[in-house]
Amino acid sequence: MRCSFSIFCVLGMIATARAAENPATAEYLRCEYRVNPLGIDVTQPRLSWEMHDGRRGAAQTAYQVLVASSPEKLAADQGDLWDSGKVASDQTSQIVYAGKPLQSRMRCHWKVRLWDAGGKPSPYSEAALWSMGLLKTEDVKAKWIGVQGSMIHPDKGPTDAKSKDVLGCPLFRKEFSVQKPIRRATVYASALGNYELSINGVRVAGGASNEYFNPGWTDYRKRVYYNTYDVTRLILDGGPNAIGAVLAAGWYAGAIGFKADRFIYGRDPRLFVQLELEAEDGSIQTIAADESWKTAWGPYIEGEFLAGETCDRRKEMPGWDKAGFDDSTWSPVAVTDRIQAQFQAFPADPVVITGSLHPIKITEQRPDVFIIDMGQNFAGSVCLRAKGPAGTKIVLRFAEMLNPDGSIYTTNLRGARATDTYIVGGKDNEFYWPQFTFHGFRYVEVTGYPGTPTKDDIAGIAINSDTPMVGSFECSSPMVNKLYSNICWTQRANFISIPTDCPQRDERMGWTGDAEVFCRAATYNADVASFFTKWLVDLEDAQQPDGGVTDVAPFVLNLGHGTAAWADAGTICPATISWVYNDKRLLEKHYGMMVRLVEYDRQHSKNLLRPAEGYGDWLSIKADTPKDVIGTAFFAESTHLTAQAARILGHQEDARKYQALWEEIKAAFNKAYVAPDGRIKGNTQTCYVMALYFNLLPEDKRPLAAKHLVEDIAARGGHLSTGFVGTSMLMPVLAQSGHQDVAYRLLLNETFPSWGYSIKHGATSIWERWDGWTADKGFQDPGMNSFAHYSFGAVARWMFQSVAGIDTDGPGYKRLLIRPQPAVGAGWQPAPLPQRGLSWVKASYRSLHGRIATEWKTEGGRFMLGVTIPANTIATVSLPAAGPERVREGERPAREAEGVKFLRTEPGRVLYAVRAGTYRFVVQ
Ligand code: BGC
Numbered sequence: 001m002r003c004s005f006s007i008f009c010v011l012g013m014i015a016t017a018r019a020a021e022n023p024a025t026a027e028y029l030r031c032e033y034r035v036n037p038l039g040i041d042v043t044q045p046r047l048s049w050e051m052h053d054g055r056r057g058a059a060q061t062a063y064q065v066l067v068a069s070s071p072e073k074l075a076a077d078q079g080d081l082w083d084s085g086k087v088a089s090d091q092t093s094q095i096v097y098a099g100k101p102l103q104s105r106m107r108c109h110w111k112v113r114l115w116d117a118g119g120k121p122s123p124y125s126e127a128a129l130w131s132m133g134l135l136k137t138e139d140v141k142a143k144w145i146g147v148q149g150s151m152i153h154p155d156k157g158p159t160d161a162k163s164k165d166v167l168g169c170p171l172f173r174k175e176f177s178v179q180k181p182i183r184r185a186t187v188y189a190s191a192l193g194n195y196e197l198s199i200n201g202v203r204v205a206g207g208a209s210n211e212y213f214n215p216g217w218t219d220y221r222k223r224v225y226y227n228t229y230d231v232t233r234l235i236l237d238g239g240p241n242a243i244g245a246v247l248a249a250g251w252y253a254g255a256i257g258f259k260a261d262r263f264i265y266g267r268d269p270r271l272f273v274q275l276e277l278e279a280e281d282g283s284i285q286t287i288a289a290d291e292s293w294k295t296a297w298g299p300y301i302e303g304e305f306l307a308g309e310t311c312d313r314r315k316e317m318p319g320w321d322k323a324g325f326d327d328s329t330w331s332p333v334a335v336t337d338r339i340q341a342q343f344q345a346f347p348a349d350p351v352v353i354t355g356s357l358h359p360i361k362i363t364e365q366r367p368d369v370f371i372i373d374m375g376q377n378f379a380g381s382v383c384l385r386a387k388g389p390a391g392t393k394i395v396l397r398f399a400e401m402l403n404p405d406g407s408i409y410t411t412n413l414r415g416a417r418a419t420d421t422y423i424v425g426g427k428d429n430e431f432y433w434p435q436f437t438f439h440g441f442r443y444v445e446v447t448g449y450p451g452t453p454t455k456d457d458i459a460g461i462a463i464n465s466d467t468p469m470v471g472s473f474e475c476s477s478p479m480v481n482k483l484y485s486n487i488c489w490t491q492r493a494n495f496i497s498i499p500t501d502c503p504q505r506d507e508r509m510g511w512t513g514d515a516e517v518f519c520r521a522a523t524y525n526a527d528v529a530s531f532f533t534k535w536l537v538d539l540e541d542a543q544q545p546d547g548g549v550t551d552v553a554p555f556v557l558n559l560g561h562g563t564a565a566w567a568d569a570g571t572i573c574p575a576t577i578s579w580v581y582n583d584k585r586l587l588e589k590h591y592g593m594m595v596r597l598v599e600y601d602r603q604h605s606k607n608l609l610r611p612a613e614g615y616g617d618w619l620s621i622k623a624d625t626p627k628d629v630i631g632t633a634f635f636a637e638s639t640h641l642t643a644q645a646a647r648i649l650g651h652q653e654d655a656r657k658y659q660a661l662w663e664e665i666k667a668a669f670n671k672a673y674v675a676p677d678g679r680i681k682g683n684t685q686t687c688y689v690m691a692l693y694f695n696l697l698p699e700d701k702r703p704l705a706a707k708h709l710v711e712d713i714a715a716r717g718g719h720l721s722t723g724f725v726g727t728s729m730l731m732p733v734l735a736q737s738g739h740q741d742v743a744y745r746l747l748l749n750e751t752f753p754s755w756g757y758s759i760k761h762g763a764t765s766i767w768e769r770w771d772g773w774t775a776d777k778g779f780q781d782p783g784m785n786s787f788a789h790y791s792f793g794a795v796a797r798w799m800f801q802s803v804a805g806i807d808t809d810g811p812g813y814k815r816l817l818i819r820p821q822p823a824v825g826a827g828w829q830p831a832p833l834p835q836r837g838l839s840w841v842k843a844s845y846r847s848l849h850g851r852i853a854t855e856w857k858t859e860g861g862r863f864m865l866g867v868t869i870p871a872n873t874i875a876t877v878s879l880p881a882a883g884p885e886r887v888r889e890g891e892r893p894a895r896e897a898e899g900v901k902f903l904r905t906e907p908g909r910v911l912y913a914v915r916a917g918t919y920r921f922v923v924q
Contacts, residue, residue: 039228244321313425388450390426582812678704
């Protein structure tokens with residue numbers, strides 16, 4: 001790469017003086033990736049912390065973990081469960097608990113101290129906690145209760161044809177009294193379906209407690225999770241108490257998938273509640289769901305994902321979830337003693353409300369029909385305030401786009417009714433927001449509102465799995481900033497219990513190809529460690545006996561398995577997640593899935609070439625990549641990743657075997673598809689991108705393939721043609737092959753097809769198709785046209801790695817690679833553009849080891865980089881500059897600067913080893 005700044009480059013560095021005396025601390029203590037998780041069932045959980053220390057070169061030289069059975073013991077520095085002693089190690093994550101065996105319900109209080117680079121101990125951290133769940137079968141006492149008969153609300157009035165079967169959400173209640181003064185109350189709750197739970201009228205899960213759709217989506221025939229809550233503060237010591245619950249059909253029995261089929265996993269939703277009151281003397285009183293509970297139909301006439309929710313406030317029963325309520329008219333429950341599926345602790349982050357949105361515009365589209373523009377495509381619902389006579393019916397319909405006449409565009413929702421109906425109870429200022437449904441939308445159509453809704457009467461509620469946001473990206477292009485915002489919103493809209501394809505139409509499934517192409521980008525935006533830990537179990541649960549990984553997971557319907565680029569989620573996702581979070585245990589857990597997939601591919605290939613089957617490079621633009629080429633390329637990659645995993649896990653024989661197989665597949669690929677001039681069968685951008693990214697070509701063919709790729713882009717007037725498969729690798733390949741200028745051109749394009757085209761036309765999310773809407777053709781085929789599909793948002797990965805320059809150089813961001821690549825390239829000269837690159841970029845990523853930040857700008861022929869390397873990590877910083885001979889920090893050669901050591905030069909770049917700290921480099 002050539003340096004565009006000046007003929008000779010001088011590198012200067014100005015140390016940002018940081019307080020040298022900063023004491024080191026251990027912060028952000030987590031257990032199995034979560035802060036203070038309750039009710040886990042991992043018996044050797046892994047602990048982690050971040051070392052915070054602003055000093056240059058800050059590093060941990062040793063640590064000591066204390067785990068105690070009570071807060072008092074921990075405060076007295078007694079690790080009665082585990083005292084690791086002083087361990088000489090720089091490890092801060094994946095520390096395996098190695099103390100006394102952990103039993104059901106145990107509470108484990110822990111803290112850690114560390115020794116800094118100079119060998120000085122830090123103070124102990126703040127105390128953290130995890131608790132154990134129900135580890136033995138005999139710990140499970142509650143039964144599974146539901147309604148006798150169907151889940152159709154008996155008071156359901158006449159409704160339109162589409163909605164006629166929509167299931168309702170019954171209420172359950174139980175009163176109990178407390179036998180002895182308690183020191184702790186814990187509730188374990190679950191459902192075949194989704195539940196909302198309250199104690200003495202206070203929400204524990206669902207509704208105001210902020211959590212939605214517990215216990216999450218799994219293949220309920222195989223695995224059902226329970227959630228654990230500490231409810232000590234909700235229990236009234238003297239006097240009667242009550243548990244209330246609402247049960248919805250959810251993913252279990254409600255309509256899901258693109259056939260909108262019901263009863264995929266079972267017909268009869270069930271609720272599980274086990275409340276344990278631990279007395280001061282250690283004895284436990286258990287209140288468990290059983291025959292003595294009662295049920296009634298309340299206000300939730302309908303509640304399903306695709307159809308929406310109907311709530312009749314007139315049917316509310318004040319006090320139903322508190323003690324003293326007269327439930328004599330309530331019915332007995334149906335009881336199932338136990339379920340066949342594995343019953344396990346929920347291992348991930350629940351779905352929660354993650355934001356609220358204020359409407360930007362309200363229009364009266366026709367009399368009594370208002371269109372509310374929330375200004376953002378997102379997933380969730382709205383909270384509506386209304387005051388009107390009892391029985392007033394307000395209907396809310398949701399849409400992503402508007403028709404030319406200003407009405408909502410709902411044809412792309414296909415069979416999803418996506419309608420919430422709210423029947424006013426007649427009280428002052430009623431608030432309504434649904435509990436058992438969500439929609440993917442930007443616009444809400446409100447019909448029947450009593451009066452004229454104002455912007456203060458309606459608020460958007462964004463929900464998604466509570467994956468902490470860890471990335472930020474800003475740059476000199478407002479369009480690219482919008483693109484980044486659109487990517488994050490679309491990730492949020494689709495990370496709802498599982499990674500889905502889209503949140504709006506009758507689909508919303510865990511399409512494996514989508515997760516596969518987006519997963520690495522997703523890690524930059526949010527901490528998805530526990531989210532993918534859970535979903536990879538869903539994926540393996542869905543794997544077919546012949547080894548084929550399915551097109552969707554959890555299983556919904558038999559769509560297919562072993563499909564190229566979709567099934568490969570079975571290797572690519574575990575490899576990616578274990579790489580980003582240095583999680584060998586996860587790799588080991590899913591190693592079997594990886595091997596079985598490779599063997600499936602081997603079985604289903606001829607002379608190591610896969611058949612021309614599958615979805616191909618889904619939604620590419622006028623460029624059909626041959627399916628056998630895609631299949632064989634992914635077969636090679638899955639084999640390569642499996643060989644790598646075998647090496648990491650120490651399975652030497654497998655490592656050799658799959659390495660050899662990889663070589664053979666590559667040879668077969670080259671023989672069958674690659675011509676002497678480097679042309680690949682199909683001659684599409686995706687062909688070259690795959691071959692280069694998966695390293696399938698011999699050295700001499702690589703530049704040729706890159707040349708064909710760049711020529712194809714040029715021949716299309718500087719446009720991409722890639723679909724789901726190619727787009728995720730396109731920009732990284734351009735960057736790696738010395739064509740970052742072409743990548744910038746694609747990034748900054750506003751003509752069709754490009755990311756910028758959608759943004760120019762008002763996109764607030766990532767569209768499923770490049771041509772979801774075009775100026776000349778309008779909307780694409782409504783049969784498949786979502787405006788919130790994250791696959792093309794996979795570009796975020798390159799934005800972080802090659803634009804901001806934040807990458808890991810080994811597993812888990814312990815060694816970093818800081819390699820910003822401003823828009824300089826070689827080879828093909830792009831057509832004149834108003835802007836050939838970006839003039840500044842500012843990004844950060846909170847990694848497993850803490851916050852990494854870069855900030856660069858080009859100004860007056862200089863390139864300036866500010867970089868923060870977190871404590872206890874080291875980085876290779878690669879700058880766009882010629883040799884090191886003119887490198888200066890002030891007047892001293894940079895190789896002598898504190899925390900910085902010259903490593904080597906590469907064509908057009910100079911590399912330094914940089915220790916923890918904050919630095920500023922100047923290239924002149
Ligand atoms: C989904 C996709 C999925 C594809 C398979 C679509 O209907 O929305 O995102 O990957 O089917 O080709």
